[in-house]
Amino acid sequence: MTEVVRGSVQSAQLTRIEKVLEFIHQHLFLPLSLDDIAQKSCWSRWQLQRVFTAKTGVNVAQYIRELKLSRAAEILLDSPSERVLDIALSVGFNSEISFSRSFKQFFGCSPRDYRKRGIRSGLRQPMTAISLSTSDAGHLNALQANLSFTQIRIEHKAAFRVMGYRGEIGGLFASQPDFQQSVPQIWRTFEAIKQSESLLANMTTMRYGVIDTLSLNSERLDYWAAEAPQTLSSQSLNTLEIPTQQYAVLAHKGPIDGLKNKLEWLFTEWLPQSGYRGIDGFELEIYPANYQMHSVDAYMEYWLPIQ
Structure with a gap:
């Protein structure tokens, strides 16, 4: 019975994280806050951070920031005439200064230098849940949702x-x-x-x-x-x-x-x-x-x- 309960809890957590990821991906252009996401997840802020990090390997704020910056980097390359300020605002930053500071911390160069270089590198794609086979799951209970959260880089x-x-x-x-x-x-x-x-x-x-x-x-x-x-x-x-x-x-x-x-x-x-x-x-x-x-x-x- 204990294994059944544990498997059900694990399954519910993973399904809820998938919904959290879906909400983040659909609202990436907004200045998302931890409070907004916690309300959608039905977890408290502390519970959301703890479970999300444990299951995905990255904290919520870091995940959102890296996705926003990766999207901005793609726009920089795909739309060479678009202003850096407009790109910053389109991905939820409230100023060009804060955007450029975060961009340089993540990519190691300014937005303008990244555009000038013209190379797609360091880009994070949205995280996806992959179902594991029974053999891959190993010791995991058969009732669990055997998922692995995977993120592609470019x-x-x-x-x-x-x-x-x-x-x-x-x-x-x-x-x-x-x-x-x-x-x-x-x-x-x-x-x-x-x-x-x-x-x-x-x-x-x-x-x-x-x-x-x-x-x-x-x-x-x-x-x-x-x-x-x-x-x-x-x-x-x-x-x-x-x-x-x-x-x-x-x-x-x-x-x-x-x-x-x-x-x-x-x-x-x-x-x-x-x-x-x-x-x-x-x-x-x-x-x-x-x-x-x-x-x-x-x-x-x-x-x-x-x-």
Whole structure:
């Protein structure tokens, strides 16, 4: 009985957060206050902050501010003749000074410099709830609403070069998707080559899984287990040039098995409704060097080329 009650409470909390997110997204142009949102949520201000942060990983005020600034940044690029003041007012700021101060704190440059640079980077998209499969949910009670709140970023990454080992995988949409088995094997081979050539001291703190989608063969894809060391020299590893590209970035925390559901959502639900278009190129998995794929605290990002 205790598990049933706990599951029902959890389900109600998550459903209510979805409604809070919907209210925020529909009224983003207004100067939203915590009181306004709390009234719509039926929680007190303290309860709203506590539950929202616990379930989404970000506090309410920060989430709203980042969405407003991201929307403003897009307007800066899409409407080059529109005044900064008018953009500030359109996203709920009451002055150009307060808007410019917040913009620089978030993006690291002024609104005018961001417009002059002309690159979409650091943009936060509205948060979305994704249903988890039973296996991904693991210990969660079957009666719970197994949701993960996910937020896409839009980033720009300059061209860079990696060195790694190339294998083949059956991708997410192949008739025989074997990537959950073949990717770890490719990484094990990469690590063995590094050990045999004593390359460990030359390697960097970030690792890149690179999926080459330029080939028209949808059944087997080239997958690189790679790093970007300062010195690119190896007898058995090859180098690969990653071009300058704009990406949709999907963050994933937890065991790697849970990534599959999020990728399906990214391709089949988020992308068609996003206003962006996926392009053929090099998709990236970016990991820290000490990544533990089965850890609940593991963190990685999936970078999908878009335009």
